[in-house]
Amino acid sequence: MPKASVAVPEILDKLESFYGHQEPCWPTDPYLFLVWWHCGYPASDAACAKGWEALSSQVGTSPQQLLETPIPKMAKALKPGGMVPELRAMRLKEIASRIENEFAGDLSAALTGPLKDIRKTLKKFPNIADPGADRIMLFADIAPIAAVPSNCVHVLVRILHGKERENYGVTYREAQQAIEAETPATFLARKRAYLLLKRHGQELCKRTNPKCGMCPVNSLCAYFAGHLRGGTKTSSQRSAG
Numbered sequence: 001m002p003k004a005s006v007a008v009p010e011i012l013d014k015l016e017s018f019y020g021h022q023e024p025c026w027p028t029d030p031y032l033f034l035v036w037w038h039c040g041y042p043a044s045d046a047a048c049a050k051g052w053e054a055l056s057s058q059v060g061t062s063p064q065q066l067l068e069t070p071i072p073k074m075a076k077a078l079k080p081g082g083m084v085p086e087l088r089a090m091r092l093k094e095i096a097s098r099i100e101n102e103f104a105g106d107l108s109a110a111l112t113g114p115l116k117d118i119r120k121t122l123k124k125f126p127n128i129a130d131p132g133a134d135r136i137m138l139f140a141d142i143a144p145i146a147a148v149p150s151n152c153v154h155v156l157v158r159i160l161h162g163k164e165r166e167n168y169g170v171t172y173r174e175a176q177q178a179i180e181a182e183t184p185a186t187f188l189a190r191k192r193a194y195l196l197l198k199r200h201g202q203e204l205c206k207r208t209n210p211k212c213g214m215c216p217v218n219s220l221c222a223y224f225a226g227h228l229r230g231g232t233k234t235s236s237q238r239s240a241g
């Protein structure tokens, strides 16, 4: 892996100057995040927000409300969030049932103790893997983990090393290590890094066809400079000069 000479704080400062201060657009309470996460499919901020809005107004989001509501009614409410609303309704029932039966209605109260145990608890919920557990722990102020947005793991790795890896887990870990090494281990700093990288991955540094010509960090980016791992410049790089 080529050694990166660019500092993560400089990248984040430039992204913040360009995009402004970022705030999470999802509920940061662990239980409510699990509900929100199932409000859209494929899960994106926009899809989850649409499903969340409809679910909140037509059903509600408490475990009791989810358990009392028949699947067809809940699926209808979840439809604005995208595909497989029936399956998502069943998942929400499963989550609500576990919150009531295993956690006495209070998931947050159970998320204490060693981080490995908290992670294990979170990963038992549907569709929560390590990136989701990291995100929940960071934004719920459980631990200042260097979480990386799960659909934007490529952003920092491209800038620092030229190209993301074929293996998602390796790319995630590389991005996480860079944040860990170069940002303070505080909730403020780690949330800021997460939100700025997420915004950049959604707006310009998309997984395919990144808009390098408009990018505020292209002067720092190894990918843009053409330092690819055995690849060539993308069409957007060529058109951007």
Ligand code: SF4
Pocket (backbone or CB within 6 Å): 155, 158, 159, 204, 205, 206, 210, 211, 212, 213, 215, 216, 217, 218, 221, 222, 223, 224
């Ligand atoms: S220059 Fe291109 S690859 Fe590099 S961060 Fe910007 S958009 Fe992403």
